[in-house]
Amino acid sequence: MAEYLVLIYEDEASWAKARPEESEQVMAGHVKFGTTHADALRGGHALEPTSTATSLRSDGAGGVSVTDGPFAETKEALGGYYLIEAADLDEAVRIAKDVPAIFGGIEIRPIRVFD
Amino acid sequence: MQVDAAVADAHRREWASVLAATVRVTRDLDLAEECVQDAYARALRAWSSGGVPARPGAWLTTVATRRAVDLLRREATWRRSLPLLVEPSEEPAADRLDVPEIRDDRLRLIFTCCHPTLSTDAQVALTLRLLCGLSTVEVARAFLVSEPTMAARITRAKKKIATARIPYRVPPANELPERVAAVVSVVHLLYTTGHTSPTGTRLVREDLVERSLDLARMLRALLPYDAEVAGLLALILLSDARRHTRVDEAGRLVLLADQDRARWDRGAIGEGLALVRESLRSRPPGRFPLMAAIAAVHAEAPDWVATDWTELVGLYDLLVAGWPSPVVALNRAVAVGFADGPEAGLRVLDSLACEPQLAGYSYRAAARADMLRRLGRVDEARVSYEEALLLTENETERAFLADRLAGLAHLSTGSA
Structure with missing residues (x-):
């Protein structure tokens, strides 16, 4: 078995304009995902929007500069994640297909294991 | 020796x-x-x-x-x-080589090389490298990239297989159709790259054509009941049967209309036609059986004039309905241009004008030029031939287009 991080990237502007029934549908989708894949789930959270983000960056002179906003400005931003356990990438893809992401998509990254 | x-x-x-x-x-x-x-x-x-x-x-x-x-x-x-995720075999490897396990071994390798989580470039490179045994230099040459670039591409793909844990196995039955489709696409891409080389002086890259034919035959032996695989092999056999008549002794392009059909490979055509008939038995007809059926209509026509264009338009209709793509729609427009005349063809072709994928596609400009030429609209034809020339990088095709462009002069003076 291996662990994968399932990253949910979505367009925040679309989320802001979402109709109530769309939000409800997504929330219900997450609840369903949680019960269907309870055995595979190792953790997960939704994140506050990127307007609340703070980024730290090496200033190249040994210090750190602190700025307001996400690390990278992109149309689709990281909005939440799940940590799952799966036998292989095929199984991870099968599980991640059940994650609701109506305004964007999903990225699957294997968790690195250090010996 | x-x-x-x-x-x-x-x-x-x-x-x-x-x-x-x-x-x-x-x-x-x-x-x-x-x-x-x-x-x-x-x-x-x-x-x-x-x-x-x-x-x-x-x-x-x-x-x-x-x-x-x-x-x-x-x-x-x-x-x-990291070790590859090999599913345990039911029985220990015996020294008998024709047991089903050997069949499964090759299928595992094929499905891993063509795994949908790898990029198409990586799938093609791994297929040539691991299934055909080509060296990195040979794979690089086949795709006109430098050796270090290809080496990096192959290394990256292998690393992803191990690190992201792409399983080394034959997919379960419910996933098989989708996964076979991915494999068939890779082999078809190899074939089309060889059939008309995107760049360079030679029209056909025999090495890639031969490899894709070998791979299609291997797939057919391993998946004998799969209609898409049968269709793929049929398509390659029927198109490749014309290989030696597609250019003349001087290396000039010869259109399907002018090819010496007596020199088509009748053995390959016979084998291809039998496969088309077999693959069309599964309903509804799949993508590759339909494409092979289109090739079969040409292969069966005794000459250009006798080509059943109405049948071809019907087959393209089915293809466009099931697998819509601007390129297939373009081919359909060409078929309409022969079934119902260039004016009708031009109407269909121009209805595709806003397809972004066709904007820089040389065959769209070339098809339009040909229809305009047949309609005697010389000035417009000239513009389209010039556009096609700008978009074509294969030297053999360029020479053909330049020839047609020069021929327009005769048409405008002594129009018949």
Whole structure:
């Protein structure tokens, strides 16, 4: 078995304009995902929007500069994640297909294991 | 010399089987490749002195797997990378080579190379490298990229297979159609790249055509009941049957209309037609059986005039309905141009004008130029030929277009 991080990237502007029934549908989708894949789930959270983000960056002179906003400005931003356990990438893809992401998509990254 | 030929033949026929069996032992693609290369090198020496064995594939597999077992005993080699996720076999590997397990070994290798989580470029590179046994230099040459670029691409793909845990297995039945479709697309892409080389002076890249034909035959042997696979093999056989008539002695392009049909490969056509009939039996007809059926209509026509264009339009209609694509729609427009005349064809063609994928597509401009030429609209035809020339990089095709463009002068003075 291996662990994968399932990253949910979505367009925040679309989320802001979402109709109530769309939000409800997504929330219900997450609840369903949680019960269907309870055995595979190792953790997960939704994140506050990127307007609340703070980024730290090496200033190249040994210090750190602190700025307001996400690390990278992109149309689709990281909005939440799940940590799952799966036998292989095929199984991870099968599980991640059940994650609701109506305004964007999903990225699957294997968790690195250090010996 | 005889031994050289025997080794070369075994390389072409047996590489995938030998490698697939060795991977099961090593659970590591790089190590398996090393062992198989070593086995072929040994064959050259051993077969020179002891003669070519009755079953070269079995000999090579034994030598390669034995070498793998030796290397694996040295812990250091074993630990250097993540093991591949090989599903355990039901029975231990016997020395019988025609058992279903050997079939499954090759299928596992094929489905891993063409895994949908790898980029198409990576899928094609791995297929040539691991299934056809081409060296990195040869794969790089086939796709006109530098050797370091191709080496990096192959290394990255292998690393993803191990690190992201792409399983080394035959997919379950419910996923099989989708996964077979991915494999068939890779082989078809290899074929089309060879059929009309995107750049360069030669129209056809025989090496890629031969490899894609070998791969299609391998798939057919491994998945004998799959209609898409039958369709793929049929399509390649029927199109490739025309290979030697597509250019003349001087290397100039000869259109389907002007090809010497007596020189088409009748053996390949016969085999292809039987496969088309078989593949169309599964309902509804799949994508590759339909494309093969289109090739079959041309193959069966005794000459250009006798081509059944109405049948072709009907087949394109089915193809566009099931697998809509601007390129297929363009081919349909060309068929309409012959079934109902250039004016009707032009109408369909111009309705596709806003397809972004066709904007820079040379065949759209060339098809439009041809219809305008047939309508005697010389000035507009000239503009379209010039546009097609700008978009075409294959020298053989460029020469043809330039020829047609020059021919317009005659048409405008002595229009018939």
